[in-house]
Amino acid sequence: MSAIVLLVIGLGAMALGYFVYSKFIAEKIFRLDPDFRTPSYEYEDGVDYVPTNRYVLWGHHFTSVAGAAPIVGPAIAVIWGWLPAFLWVILGTIFFAGVHDAGAIWASVRNKARSIGALTGDVVGKRARSLFMIVIFLVLLMVNAVFAVVIAGLMMDFSSAVVPVWGAILVALIIGQLIYRRVLSLPMVSILGVLALYALIGLGPSVPLQMPESVGGMSGNAVWILILFGYATIASLLPVWMLLQPRDYINGLQLFIGLIILYGAILLMNPSMVAPAFNGNVPEGTPSLVPLLFVTIACGAISGFHGLVSSGTTSKQLKKETDVRFVGYFGAIGEGSLALAAILAATAGFASFADWESMYSAFGQGGVTAFVEGGAYIINNGLGLPEATAATLLTVMASLFAGTTMDTGLRLQRYIFQEWGEIYGLDWMKKGVPATLLAVGSCLLLAFGAGGADGSGGLIIWPLFGTTNQLLAGLTLLVITVMLVRLKRPMWYTLAPLCFLLVMTVAALLTQLRGFYNDGNYFLLFLDIVVLIAAVFVSLECAATLKRHRREMAQQQE
Template identity: 60%
Template sequence: MQSIAIVILGIIGMMFGWFVYSKFIASRIFKLDDSFVTPAHTEQDGVDFVPTNKVVLWGHHFTSVAGAAPIVGPAIAVYWGWVPAVLWVVFGTILFAGVHDMGALWASSRHKGKSMGALSESVIGKRSRSLFMIVIFLVLLMVNAVFGVVIANSFVSQPNAVFPAWMAIAVALVIGQLLKRNFALVPLCLVGIAVLYASVYFGSYIPISLPETMFGLADKANWIIILFVYAAIASLLPVWMLLQPRDFINGMQLLVGLFLLYGAVFFSLPDITAPAFNTQTAIDSPSLIPLLFVTIACGAVSGFHGIVASGTSSKQLDKETDARFVGYLGAIGEGSLALITIVAVSGVAFAASPEEWHEVYSHLGAGSVGAFITGGANLIQQGWGLPVDFSSTILAVMVVLFAGTTMDSGVRLQRYIIQEWGDIYAINLLKNGVVATLLAVGCCLLLAFGAGGASGSGGMIIWPLFGSTNQILASLTLLVISVMLIKLGRPAKYTLIPMVFVLVMAFFAGLIKLKEYYLAENYLLVFLDAVVLVVSVLVMLEAFSVVSKLKKDEKRESLESEG
């Protein structure tokens, strides 16, 4: 019965964020203007810069930023208790993530669709631009290399998910062509969802597996290579052809998944077996503060969102006012997924008793995607009466499709970063889309197989850095937005306060991890963690210098006018 209270209070909070807070930020702080001509129109090229219906763009943005992170983070963070996890997801979504994502869209659209790293030059300075882009590239490298492993693992462990995952691509290609020919969006959406779920059903009877060994590599490694070949091709296709329709269909199937999960809570009214605050944590467990705030990123606030918002979404923004719908509502979608994940791994659908729950959550990191699929499938079975195997396949496909869309967008974003470096440093070769894509995929595969050997799991080696690095990136994005607001003479406290909070938590989490890596003699992570921490400090100092100069100029102008 406790679960229904969590869900209702969470929904009320997010409705307040959408109907009240986001309107205030959009109209009074960012001052979104329909008359402003967005880069999707001024830079239109039919490939990356394409004016897009806000509903379709919401689907792209939402599924690109979601990935598996709003599932994995909350499913792990429940280890400290469901109360802190729920509070951070709800308040993080309302006050942090929505403002961060909408602000990144607004800032990028006001700077010709540049990424946050590139536009930081005109907002803060040249030195900050170079430092910022290092952090962005590192985060993208982590995400792409690791999500390749996540999807490959899912294909190996859940062969029933392979057919519907690839079928979704075929459906998206057809829908993209039909939308280009002005077919109605709603009927196409309904047909696409129907075909997708039919493929989920047939996938249960058509498991697809690669040979255990092929070309001297294991099946997982071969899947990783196949996925990166696909991602390279997808990143070069016009966004209307595959990226937009695929992400939109995935967004719609997520809504179906959320409907099933939330509906199951209302129908079955499950009790919570997880503790509100876990007092039985392992002796060597890290503290709730600051680790909670880097464990749950997507679903509260995430720097990766700023990369997507300023990398792909801003290039497709038809009207500037659409930034609220795409950015803030996208954050609410993620928060909703994170909230129901917490319920799924905290209730009787996952563990019948507190003792059983503690057996699973014996240490930090014990719960993850597997816990969500198990708890969610049982919850759907209890609420709707659907078979557990079918429900498990639905949720597994949802995770795979999310990870796949994030990987698609991630490789495209890496290509943008490399092309921006070509513009910045006048290297014409890097401006070429094919060359930039090959370099992006090459870096990911080099990390995957160079550091991980024949398994292709090299991305996992640096993945522990993602939490703190990603949140430091979120704080840097909020910093750029804040400096823009200060330069425009607008209130910046609505972005500065979240920025300071996230930076402090992420920085101290990075220091804790730095000590942990040093004691474990993992000097690669020590080096990379130290680089990220130093870069963040330097960017902050550069920004404070700019703000200080602005304040001095204002004071001088005020004195001169009075004199």
């Protein structure tokens, strides 16, 4: 089959989802009000609460939720064949992710921009809130610790990406000043920023910077991890308009240009899907497609981490409530487009089926490597761009997204500690610097305490990320559903996705539980049990709350 067919069907379906389905959800279910006073105005402080142009905010939201996950997950899941991954990405984006992301922003905005974890206490109950906050903390801990390893690994393997990755920070700082001091119009700033970013990408291969294998007794990988956390500490404390917003915005533009390049190359090259639609000859040890597909592909279909960004940073910057549809739902569409590109690159970016099969010789292989190599192959054959340059372009794209997600993730982890300070009356923990140091300290403790001198400790608990993350998405949909019931609005548009997601996630947790036990991995076995217990208790709490509200509504109607 031609990759062009999947490209047209995929993008066409997502466009239909945005222009038709999201409009229905915004107007009939969430009933977005253009006159509602958002928390960005009510609590404006110039640091976290900043009314923001919806295009800039879309860039922040999209690149924060995207990261490397919509590349890694789909590029691993095609081991089962391209059709299951394609269907889950398209249907998940339209009916799951868009509603989930927009709903989390709406729920937070309507409740003083509180995080979805803190909001659970008001909507469901204090016990559910405590368990929910534990799940949230685990997800953020995994994301921050692992994405540092991913970025460090990319910079060790692709020295040509170092200058563009770090140069993008300087570009973002300049753009932030130009936008918020109104020196230049947004379109002009956008053009200059993109040109500067691509100039750095072009410069990268000419000025490769390679970290030594060992620095002061530490591996080069570990040094990069420390540098990344040092940077993220500063970034999480800066006002959002100074670095976070402009960096995310320019990265969002860069992604769309990268997607246009990749999609354009597909149209010109017209590659065939060398991978099978369904792979009936998966490598030994590959888990079953159901339920593992639905936790392997999270970002790009639906992801609980999105709810944390939506209710953590995005809701504090929303200028008008009606911007929820563009920022939240269209942000999910952008991520679905990236996941679609990852599927096409990882299945049509090989010269033959044998080459593809060699890449996917075991479950867990593929990922960013398949995306970069497959995408570079397509761009080289479609546009004539040298494969090394194309590989640098795609590597920088993946690194920048992972970096922006890490920036936002650490800020969100700081919010979690501050919310714990508020909940438990710990005044010192409410302050930015102590909360940030606790967030960074917990990540470093996992990275180096569990992983040793190379700082890769986050990878130890990463096998649980997919299930924990999807559990978080299901619980977020539960909170949104309870809010809709309380407001006497239709709930099936959130209830149906959450039921499907909870069933698949619990099934995946049980599957992993058996695998960890058989492998004798008792640490992950223990964590799996903790997450499973939290899932059951929060689900029961939410179900009881839902039942109570529906009973009260029925009594009022009598």
